[in-house]
Amino acid sequence: MAHDHADHHDALIVEDDEGNLEGQIVIDALRDVLIEKGLLTAQEVTAEIAKLEAPGIHQGAKIVAKAWTDPDYKRRLLEDGKSCIQEIGIAVGEARIIVVENTEAVHNLITCTLCSCYPRSILGQPPSWYISKAYRARTVREPRAVLKEFGTELGENVDVIVHDSNADMRYLVLPQAPADVTDLSTEDLEALVTRDHLVGVTR
Amino acid sequence: MTFADKRFAVGDHVHVLDLGKPGHVRIPMYIRHHTGRVVQYCGKYLNPEDLSVGRTEGPAVDLYRVVFAQSDLWSDDPVAPNDMLVIEIYDHWLERA
Amino acid sequence: MTKGYHDIGGESAGTIPKEELPWLHWEKQVEAIRNLLGDGTRRIVSLDEMRRGFESFGEEKYKKYSFYRRRLEAMIDILVEKGVITRAELDRAINWRRPEWERAAAEGALDTSNGKGPR
Numbered sequence: 001m002a003h004d005h006a007d008h009h010d011a012l013i014v015e016d017d018e019g020n021l022e023g024q025i026v027i028d029a030l031r032d033v034l035i036e037k038g039l040l041t042a043q044e045v046t047a048e049i050a051k052l053e054a055p056g057i058h059q060g061a062k063i064v065a066k067a068w069t070d071p072d073y074k075r076r077l078l079e080d081g082k083s084c085i086q087e088i089g090i091a092v093g094e095a096r097i098i099v100v101e102n103t104e105a106v107h108n109l110i111t112c113t114l115c116s117c118y119p120r121s122i123l124g125q126p127p128s129w130y131i132s133k134a135y136r137a138r139t140v141r142e143p144r145a146v147l148k149e150f151g152t153e154l155g156e157n158v159d160v161i162v163h164d165s166n167a168d169m170r171y172l173v174l175p176q177a178p179a180d181v182t183d184l185s186t187e188d189l190e191a192l193v194t195r196d197h198l199v200g201v202t203r
Numbered sequence: 204m205t206f207a208d209k210r211f212a213v214g215d216h217v218h219v220l221d222l223g224k225p226g227h228v229r230i231p232m233y234i235r236h237h238t239g240r241v242v243q244y245c246g247k248y249l250n251p252e253d254l255s256v257g258r259t260e261g262p263a264v265d266l267y268r269v270v271f272a273q274s275d276l277w278s279d280d281p282v283a284p285n286d287m288l289v290i291e292i293y294d295h296w297l298e299r300a
Numbered sequence: 301m302t303k304g305y306h307d308i309g310g311e312s313a314g315t316i317p318k319e320e321l322p323w324l325h326w327e328k329q330v331e332a333i334r335n336l337l338g339d340g341t342r343r344i345v346s347l348d349e350m351r352r353g354f355e356s357f358g359e360e361k362y363k364k365y366s367f368y369r370r371r372l373e374a375m376i377d378i379l380v381e382k383g384v385i386t387r388a389e390l391d392r393a394i395n396w397r398r399p400e401w402e403r404a405a406a407e408g409a410l411d412t413s414n415g416k417g418p419r
């Protein structure tokens with residue numbers, strides 16, 4: 001049995017202890033059957049989990065810091081995200097990566113209304129709020145209200161562009177560089193970039 | 204990528220059809236019947252409607268990123284006048300507006 | 301054409317639940333196994349087939365199950381539909397696995413965050 005997360009109605013459905021136990025039993029059993037049939041091995045599952053856990057925000061931060069300090073890289077990144085990301089040693093599993101740039105006048109926000117598409121090969125698994133019904137349902141209709149809940153209040157002088165990752169593209173937001181970008185080391189710049197910047201819930 | 208053999212070019216106004224297809228489709232209801240403008244050609248991809256029933260032989264279909272005015276999508280809501288939404292639409296869900 | 305229960309863009313919903321939940325071991329197994337079944341050498345269950353699975357297994361299940369549980373149940377449905385496994389085979393494996401996990405859970409030895417339990 002699963003239950004609706006407390007106080008959020010059906011905004012985010014999580015399994016309770018019983019549901020997690022059931023999930024664990026069923027996936028182990030499924031793995032057993034698939035191994036028995038010779039369709040996969042336990043080693044392959046372990047290796048695939050390691051592969052799923054390897055990406056993370058540090059990779060997104062590396063891309064952003066590079067774009068902030070190398071104008072030619074940034075120009076190419078906005079044209080062809082995937083090759084430019086691979087070029088700095090990050091493996092990309094998605095068909096294409098579209099990098100969208102925040103400016104003084106534009107703020108980008110990424111969502112997926114139909115399921116929870118996310119640039120997983122670069123950033124890892126999405127946060128739980130990204131897969132919540134509340135985020136999926138509301139971002140496309142009231143992005144400014146959603147942003148406000150994340151503490152991001154935008155004035156009338158900033159236009160919001162919402163990107164629904166409904167098909168084959170996956171998206172990354174390129175946040176605005178800090179004013180003192182030239183004074184900071186690559187390491188310091190990377191430390192400024194959070195997952196919330198890359199999804200666009202933070203400016 | 205060239206637009207030589209594509210139905211639409213960047214800047215073209217397009218109308219999203221409501222094909223009424225049952226099964227797995229990737230064009231959400233909120234975008235159907237709305238008119239937007241092509242901002243990018245994404246290439247050809249296998250149609251998820253085929254992939255969802257195990258048909259992997261194609262044909263691949265053109266995919267476009269299309270921008271819509273939020274004020275048009277949610278005309279009953281008090282939305283900011285210049286806010287926009289961009290979504291990917293497969294060729295067969297589009298007609299020239 | 302009625303709207304699918306998964307097609308929720310624009311619906312009203314509550315406040316965004318911003319807490320960060322851990323990614324549990326069984327959830328990682330679900331993702332890993334689906335990735336393997338869909339890879340270039342196997343091509344047994346594609347992402348779009350799995351999506352069709354949870355978009356058509358009924359609204360009650362969709363609203364009851366968490367994100368990863370939906371994917372697990374949908375993957376099973378597709379494997380059964382394609383004749384890769386049978387329900388009976390899976391049920392036998394579940395019955396074989398269940399006692400050890402339930403014992404571990406009862407003894408407080410089950411940690412779903414890392415899948416620590418009977419091995």
